[in-house]
Amino acid sequence: MLIRSKGRLTENDVxxxxxxxxxxxxxxxxxxxxxxxxxxxxxxxxxxxxxxSAAQGPRWLEExxxxxxxxxxxxxxxxxxxxxxxxxxxxxxxxxDKADPAEHAHTLKPHPWQVEVSGHAEKTGTFNLEDILAKxxxxxxxxxxxxxxxxxxxxxxVGFELGQLLKQFAPTSRAKYVAxxxxxxxxxxxxxxxxxxxxxxxxxxGLRMDEAMHPLTLLAVGLYGKPVxxxxxxxxxxxxxxxxxxxxxxxxxxxSFTEQEPPTSWNISAPREYGFYANVNPSxxxxxxxxxxxxxxxxxxxxxxxxxxxxxxxxxxxVADLYKGMDLTKYY
Amino acid sequence: xxxxxxxxxxxxxxxxxxLAFITYMTVTQQLGADPAKTIVLFTGxxxxxFLFFSLSxxxxxxxxxxRWLMVHRRMLGLFALFYALxxxxxxxxxxxxxxxxxxxxxxVKRPYxxxxxxxxxxxxxxxxxxxxxxxxxxxxxxxxLHRLVYVAxxxxxxxVLWQVRSSYFHAVLFGVITLVLLGIxxxxxxxxxxxxxxxx
Numbered sequence: 001m002l003i004r005s006k007g008r009l010t011e012n013d014v015x016x017x018x019x020x021x022x023x024x025x026x027x028x029x030x031x032x033x034x035x036x037x038x039x040x041x042x043x044x045x046x047x048x049x050x051x052x053s054a055a056q057g058p059r060w061l062e063e064x065x066x067x068x069x070x071x072x073x074x075x076x077x078x079x080x081x082x083x084x085x086x087x088x089x090x091x092x093x094x095x096x097d098k099a100d101p102a103e104h105a106h107t108l109k110p111h112p113w114q115v116e117v118s119g120h121a122e123k124t125g126t127f128n129l130e131d132i133l134a135k136x137x138x139x140x141x142x143x144x145x146x147x148x149x150x151x152x153x154x155x156x157x158v159g160f161e162l163g164q165l166l167k168q169f170a171p172t173s174r175a176k177y178v179a180x181x182x183x184x185x186x187x188x189x190x191x192x193x194x195x196x197x198x199x200x201x202x203x204x205x206g207l208r209m210d211e212a213m214h215p216l217t218l219l220a221v222g223l224y225g226k227p228v229x230x231x232x233x234x235x236x237x238x239x240x241x242x243x244x245x246x247x248x249x250x251x252x253x254x255x256s257f258t259e260q261e262p263p264t265s266w267n268i269s270a271p272r273e274y275g276f277y278a279n280v281n282p283s284x285x286x287x288x289x290x291x292x293x294x295x296x297x298x299x300x301x302x303x304x305x306x307x308x309x310x311x312x313x314x315x316x317x318x319v320a321d322l323y324k325g326m327d328l329t330k331y332y
Numbered sequence: 333x334x335x336x337x338x339x340x341x342x343x344x345x346x347x348x349x350x351l352a353f354i355t356y357m358t359v360t361q362q363l364g365a366d367p368a369k370t371i372v373l374f375t376g377x378x379x380x381x382f383l384f385f386s387l388s389x390x391x392x393x394x395x396x397x398x399r400w401l402m403v404h405r406r407m408l409g410l411f412a413l414f415y416a417l418x419x420x421x422x423x424x425x426x427x428x429x430x431x432x433x434x435x436x437x438x439x440v441k442r443p444y445x446x447x448x449x450x451x452x453x454x455x456x457x458x459x460x461x462x463x464x465x466x467x468x469x470x471x472x473x474x475x476x477l478h479r480l481v482y483v484a485x486x487x488x489x490x491x492v493l494w495q496v497r498s499s500y501f502h503a504v505l506f507g508v509i510t511l512v513l514l515g516i517x518x519x520x521x522x523x524x525x526x527x528x529x530x531x532x
Binding site: 080087096099151153191194196197198199289295298304 | 358365366367368371425427428429437438441442443444494495496497498499500501504
């Protein structure tokens with residue numbers, strides 16, 4: 001008998017994360033107890049390295065990414081090919097067409113890069129990306145990315161847990177939210193000058209503190225084992241896999257701890273259509289389209305790759321607790 | 333062959349070139365991660381462009397005295413219909429995978445589709461009645477019926493406007509062109525009324 005269960009894929013996809021953490025804990029214990037050389041080399045390199053030489057970065061970055069802990073789990077979803085991940089982008093600072101970022105983002109200068117940290121934290125200031133990376137553990141993560149426009153991809157990132165970085169600044173008890181800001185430089189981002197834009201620049205985003213500290217929340221510096229290309233948000237971008245893609249702000253220059261819910265760009269642009277939370281939710285439609293299904297890219301012409309959208313993009317087991325008791329139709 | 337026929341062939345081939353282009357890009361797999369959406373957007377845009385072309389004929393004949401253009405108006409209008417049908421067909425096949433039950437729910441759920449659908453129906457009605465025989469049979473009503481193309485153009489613009497997410501560029505551009513094409517006719521209409529008043 002053939003038993004089909006819709007939840008099966010979800011569970012398999014969800015498990016790796018927890019197993020991953022268990023394994024990591026195990027590894028750390030093992031390392032503490034035995035010699036450092038116990039780490040097998042294969043475990044310490046990203047597994048999804050692309051052959052493409054398109055994206056390059058300074059040596060410290062490339063070496064850091066190459067040394068990231070591999071995503072050791074089985075990946076059930078088929079990865080979206082590198083060329084599609086890097087040529088089909090919503091990065092409106094470079095134009096409104098999906099192909100615009102790949103064409104025009106070469107003007108962005110991702111190195112050297114600094115991030116200004118401010119707000120309710122004991123340690124604030126401006127930090128070089130290189131120094132930030134020196135104090136975090138780079139890991140590879142394969143995440144589903146669900147765009148609010150009802151298409152999705154599966155992407156192997158290299159980055160570090162945002163929480164690991166935020167803890168270093170010792171946020172105070174007044175820090176309830178984390179606000180992010182993208183670079184504002186019309187000379188590097190051509191569409192920031194456009195008079196037709198419905199978004200005010202710079203692009204801003206934010207997370208609640210517990211969302212920001214969640215182990216799934218990643219700050220990515222790498223993609224397919226190479227530095228994040230400009231069009232994907234070089235050199236430093238957020239990846240929050242259970243939220244619609246627009247929450248995952250690109251090319252971050254400012255991080256700030258705030259007491260009030262910070263303003264977010266799409267919410268300012270169209271408050272009825274885009275909320276602060278923006279959790280992937282098949283049962284809450286966008287006012288102009290349904291979110292029940294998504295087209296997994298690349299989607300073939302005569303066999304459109306339409307799949308059911310999963311609650312919290314399939315990360316329900318990990319993140320549902322964050323929203324206990326909240327009316328998700330109200331806090332969309 | 334007469335000059336008119338050579339022009340007809342030239343316009344026909346030129347009007348097919350967008351289709352040839354998108355077919356070439358599809359076959360050579362140059363449309364990227366989401367070819368379906370690219371094709372749907374492309375054919376839809378060309379349907380609107382051909383509406384612009386066909387509605388520019390009368391102003392060009394009257395203002396620039398390009399009288400030779402008049403005989404080609406029908407073909408331009410039919411190409412607007414052609415690309416609109418390509419647009420709908422590629423949406424049904426490539427985006428919905430011919431799932432017609434989803435089409436009904438999309439039609440209701442997405443207001444921009446609700447706006448676009450009657451525009452296509454209008455173009456179909458105008459295409460069917462575009463022959464000389466139909467013109468004769470409908471007589472004076474033919475022109476009344478074909479004024480619906482203004483409604484189709486306006487709905488086409490609403491269809492674009494309601495999809496705006498990040499940039500108003502296309503919506504504004506199409507809006508300005510629509511406004512000019514409809515504005516000229518409104519102006520002529522008022523002039524005509526004034527003349528009739530004076531005469532009376």
